[in-house]
Amino acid sequence: MKNKIPDEILLQVEKPGRYTGNEINMVIKDPKQVDIRFGFCFPDVYEVGMSHLGLQILYFFLNRREDTYCERFFAPWTDMDAMMREREIPLFSIETQDSAKEFDFLAFTLQYEMSYTNILNMLDLGGVPLYAKDRKESDPLVICGGSCAYNPEPLADFVDFFYLGEGEVLYDDILELYKQNKKNGGTKAEFLEKLLDFDSIYIPKYYDVTYKKNGEIASFTPNHLKARKVLKKTIVTDMDHVFYPEKQLVPLIDVVHDRVTLELFRGCIRGCRFCQAGFVYRPVREKTAETLLKQARNLVEASGHEEISLISLSTSDYTCFPQLANGLLDEFSKDSINISLPSLRIDAFSLDLMQKVQEVRKSSLTFAPEAGTQRLRDVINKNLSEEEILRGSALAFEGGWNRVKLYFMIGLPTETEEDLIGIATLSEKIVETYYKLSKEKRPRPVQVVASSSCFVPKPFTPFQWDAQDTHMEFLEKAKIVKKHITKKQIKYNYHEAKLSSLEGALARGDRRIGKVLHRAWELGCVFDGWSDLFDYNKWMQAFEDTGIDPAFYANRERSYDEILPWDHISVGVTKAFLMQEREKALKAQVTPNCRQDCSHCGAKSFGGGICYDYN
Amino acid sequence: MTTTEKDYNPKAFTPPKERFLYRVKFTKGEEVKFIGHLDIMRLFQRAIKRAKLPVAYSQGFNPHQLLSFASPLTLGTTSEGEYGDFEMARKINPQTLVDSLNEVLPRGVRVISAVPMKNQAEKAMAAMAGAEYIIYPEESMTPNIIEAHLDGFLKQQEIIMMKKTKKDTKATDIRQDIFDMKHISDGKEPKIYVFLAAGSQRNLKPSLVMEAFYQYVGLEFFPYRIKYHRLELYRKEGDTLVPLSEGISDGNGAEPV
Numbered sequence: 001m002k003n004k005i006p007d008e009i010l011l012q013v014e015k016p017g018r019y020t021g022n023e024i025n026m027v028i029k030d031p032k033q034v035d036i037r038f039g040f041c042f043p044d045v046y047e048v049g050m051s052h053l054g055l056q057i058l059y060f061f062l063n064r065r066e067d068t069y070c071e072r073f074f075a076p077w078t079d080m081d082a083m084m085r086e087r088e089i090p091l092f093s094i095e096t097q098d099s100a101k102e103f104d105f106l107a108f109t110l111q112y113e114m115s116y117t118n119i120l121n122m123l124d125l126g127g128v129p130l131y132a133k134d135r136k137e138s139d140p141l142v143i144c145g146g147s148c149a150y151n152p153e154p155l156a157d158f159v160d161f162f163y164l165g166e167g168e169v170l171y172d173d174i175l176e177l178y179k180q181n182k183k184n185g186g187t188k189a190e191f192l193e194k195l196l197d198f199d200s201i202y203i204p205k206y207y208d209v210t211y212k213k214n215g216e217i218a219s220f221t222p223n224h225l226k227a228r229k230v231l232k233k234t235i236v237t238d239m240d241h242v243f244y245p246e247k248q249l250v251p252l253i254d255v256v257h258d259r260v261t262l263e264l265f266r267g268c269i270r271g272c273r274f275c276q277a278g279f280v281y282r283p284v285r286e287k288t289a290e291t292l293l294k295q296a297r298n299l300v301e302a303s304g305h306e307e308i309s310l311i312s313l314s315t316s317d318y319t320c321f322p323q324l325a326n327g328l329l330d331e332f333s334k335d336s337i338n339i340s341l342p343s344l345r346i347d348a349f350s351l352d353l354m355q356k357v358q359e360v361r362k363s364s365l366t367f368a369p370e371a372g373t374q375r376l377r378d379v380i381n382k383n384l385s386e387e388e389i390l391r392g393s394a395l396a397f398e399g400g401w402n403r404v405k406l407y408f409m410i411g412l413p414t415e416t417e418e419d420l421i422g423i424a425t426l427s428e429k430i431v432e433t434y435y436k437l438s439k440e441k442r443p444r445p446v447q448v449v450a451s452s453s454c455f456v457p458k459p460f461t462p463f464q465w466d467a468q469d470t471h472m473e474f475l476e477k478a479k480i481v482k483k484h485i486t487k488k489q490i491k492y493n494y495h496e497a498k499l500s501s502l503e504g505a506l507a508r509g510d511r512r513i514g515k516v517l518h519r520a521w522e523l524g525c526v527f528d529g530w531s532d533l534f535d536y537n538k539w540m541q542a543f544e545d546t547g548i549d550p551a552f553y554a555n556r557e558r559s560y561d562e563i564l565p566w567d568h569i570s571v572g573v574t575k576a577f578l579m580q581e582r583e584k585a586l587k588a589q590v591t592p593n594c595r596q597d598c599s600h601c602g603a604k605s606f607g608g609g610i611c612y613d614y615n
Numbered sequence: 616m617t618t619t620e621k622d623y624n625p626k627a628f629t630p631p632k633e634r635f636l637y638r639v640k641f642t643k644g645e646e647v648k649f650i651g652h653l654d655i656m657r658l659f660q661r662a663i664k665r666a667k668l669p670v671a672y673s674q675g676f677n678p679h680q681l682l683s684f685a686s687p688l689t690l691g692t693t694s695e696g697e698y699g700d701f702e703m704a705r706k707i708n709p710q711t712l713v714d715s716l717n718e719v720l721p722r723g724v725r726v727i728s729a730v731p732m733k734n735q736a737e738k739a740m741a742a743m744a745g746a747e748y749i750i751y752p753e754e755s756m757t758p759n760i761i762e763a764h765l766d767g768f769l770k771q772q773e774i775i776m777m778k779k780t781k782k783d784t785k786a787t788d789i790r791q792d793i794f795d796m797k798h799i800s801d802g803k804e805p806k807i808y809v810f811l812a813a814g815s816q817r818n819l820k821p822s823l824v825m826e827a828f829y830q831y832v833g834l835e836f837f838p839y840r841i842k843y844h845r846l847e848l849y850r851k852e853g854d855t856l857v858p859l860s861e862g863i864s865d866g867n868g869a870e871p872v
Contacts, residue, residue, distance in 0.1 A: 007691060007839070007842070008837075008839040008840055010649055010691065011690070011691045011838075011839040012839055016649035016690065016691075017649045017650050017651070017654065019649075020646070020647075020649050020650075022646045022647060022721050022722055022723060023721070024661070024665075024719075024721055250661060252647065252650045252654055252658055252721065253650060253651070253654050254653075254654065254657075300664075301665065302665070303661065303665070304660070304661030304662060304663070304664035304665040304719070305661065305664075306660070306661075306664070335664075336672060336678050336679075
């Protein structure tokens with residue numbers, strides 16, 4: 001294949017390998033021989049998108065269909081963007097370098113709110129009208145899915161339909177329907193109407209919103225007879241038999257995560273109250289260790305990767321973890337393949353395992369207490385006690401580690417100064433734990449890095465009604481923490497508060513936020529998740545220009561009876577359960593995890609997973 | 616180097632271990648010309664894994680495959696003469712090495728040959744002394760212009776160009792590093808052949824030669840519109856230069872079995 005993009009351009013941009021594809025296991029089809037051209041669009045740069053497991057799964061899932069060619073689109077980096085605009089080169093796919101406009105579908109995955117302007121930018125680069133209402137019969141249908149799609153409203157005006165839930169379930173049916181409709185000469189509008197039969201497809205144009213004088217939503221009502229009042233996410237119930245690719249795309253340039261990825265389970269048993277993933281991915285559904293070992297074998301063979309990473313929301317909660325870990329070590333360590341173990345709880349077993357997989361190089365250990373005091377950890381239902389952290393650190397120090405990373409959040413509901421000081425105190429206790437070792441066991445000084453991020457209340461969490469701190473408040477709080485950290489062995493980092501403020505406004509935004517997105521993009525905002533490109537002032541101008549107050553979305557507490565922008569979506573977990581969790585949070589009462597006891601959150605309605613394992 | 620007293624340690628003496636090194640020649644085509652040197656190395660590491668070749672690993676806590684590659688190619692340049700020395704843990708049929716890699720390599724990378732090396736052969740990177748290229752200038756540099764100016768260009772005693780080093784840019788005479796330069800256009804398509812110094816001691820990029828030639832001719836230089844294609848890499852053998860894959864064979868197994 002010869003590049004359709006002129007060399008002259010590729011020679012002048014940073015990392016041209018971002019645009020030239022040809023990866024190992026890239027699927028090649030003749031676009032003329034398929035019925036459906038599907039563009040999987042990742043609204044960030046190539047190296048980020050290629051590290052995303054969902055892309056790897058859906059790419060091979062869709063391409064297993066002979067009638068469909070799934071190709072990839074990424075956001076061109078700013079240098080490439082400028083070149084493309086200058087020379088009128090439209091957004092192109094990696095596989096055929098064909099223009100986005102030639103596709104039947106452009107399906108964007110929403111992984112984080114700060115990528116929203118990139119979606120608009122990609123549509124624009126592709127010559128596709130931004131607003132769904134302005135698109136013609138010949139334009140592609142724009143789909144959004146992924147975890148941020150559970151609050152679809154900020155993007156509602158730009159999107160033809162949202163897919164709520166896990167892609168493996170409905171795409172076959174959707175594509176069949178599309179193909180039939182096309183064969184019968186049906187229009188796009190007719191196709192969308194047919195999609196009303198699915199209760200996990202949200203089509204914004206079939207719903208009208210009205211607002212009260214105070215800005216709250218007055219009504220959210222279907223305007224089509226067949227449009228459902230509530231749409232419910234769809235999930236895979238049998239993780240051992242669902243499609244999982246036997247190969248992986250292996251990029252030719254260095255990407256963020258470049259390794260074999262094993263997905264242990266979906267969902268999380270924990271129910272940390274700040275964590276959106278912990279609620280929207282419920283219930284927990286595991287793969288068996290046999291399935292995972294088989295998948296590891298296939299993927300290692302097909303990729304030639306030298307690293308296997310175990311992916312889940314909390315690796316240690318995987319019931320067959322010892323069996324899997326030992327199986328992987330037995331089978332792969334002789335071939336110089338590393339096993340990487342993110343999100344482990346630090347205990348004797350995991351430390352022993354880390355010793356085995358990491359040989360000598362002792363990287364730092366990570367704890368995520370999230371809050372500085374036990375009271376606040378109870379508020380957020382973070383089931384990690386100070387004793388566990390100190391015991392884990394002691395074990396690790398005994399084992400030769402000397403660096404500890406701690407992750408905290410500031411701005412959590414009910415937080416007081418005492419909780420902030422607690423961040424400093426806990427960090428100091430870890431330093432003290434190190435000095436309890438006999439002198440010969442600590443040849444190097446201890447290093448504790450405490451980082452705090454700014455809490456962003458998210459939809460479908462018990463804190464979805466809470467007010468977020470302003471960026472000034474965040475800064476004040478970080479200063480309090482900083483003031484109390486006196487030991488030189490502790491380093492304290494805090495995150496960009498302005499970015500979190502904006503994320504707060506977008507995350508709980510309604511349809512009106514779409515105007516702000518559009519204006520921000522017009523003002524030049526793209527790649528907002530990249531701190532060097534993020535321009536807070538432009539965003540503030542976008543809010544001002546559109547007459548929308550970001551504080552209304554970010555810094556305002558909602559009442560329980562307010563209609564939330566995402567109330568027409570169900571992730572299984574009920575609103576009643578979230579309210580109950582919030583009430584318990586305010587009283588610092590904890591809720592048992594799904595393995596200890598069922599708290600009747602509503603996820604049982606999916607008919608599978610952990611909800612049925614213990615009952 | 617002579618053995619000094621300090622180097623000599625009778626206890627440390629072990630008979631030299633037989634090593635199984637193969638000099639692999641491969642192409643870098645249009646499809647992969649924007650993939651950099653380090654990425655090409657990683658691409659081969661993974662291909663070797665997929666092909667299940669018995670590659671040798673370094674000792675130590677972080678074992679890595681024993682592969683070394685000759686001269687990095689400028690991004691955007693294609694080649695039919697790239698080299699790497701691959702060490703295997705045991706002897707294998709060179710043709711098997713070629714075939715099994717070709718089965719798993721991405722489009723654009725083809726292994727042309729693998730030659731079992733004698734153990735004392737110098738590593739590809741260290742041995743390198745010259746490189747041959749075909750250059751495809753953009754259309755303002757017509758065959759007629761090339762024909763009219765090439766001789767004069769080469770007759771210059773010195774050609775001083777600003778050459779980038781690691782630290783700074785300095786004026787350097789590049790004439791001595793142009794071993795050969797010929798006009799080889801067929802028809803209307805302008806084409807130039809060059810044979811240049813390449814290696815750690817002396818190294819000259821074809822783009823700098825073109826910049827000099829454009830200046831000499833008096834045409835505006837468009838660095839991004841010129842295509843370069845590497846034909847072959849050479850090493851020194853006595854007074855002559857020979858391709859990297861020649862004269863290094865261990866004499867057994869050089870013929871495909």
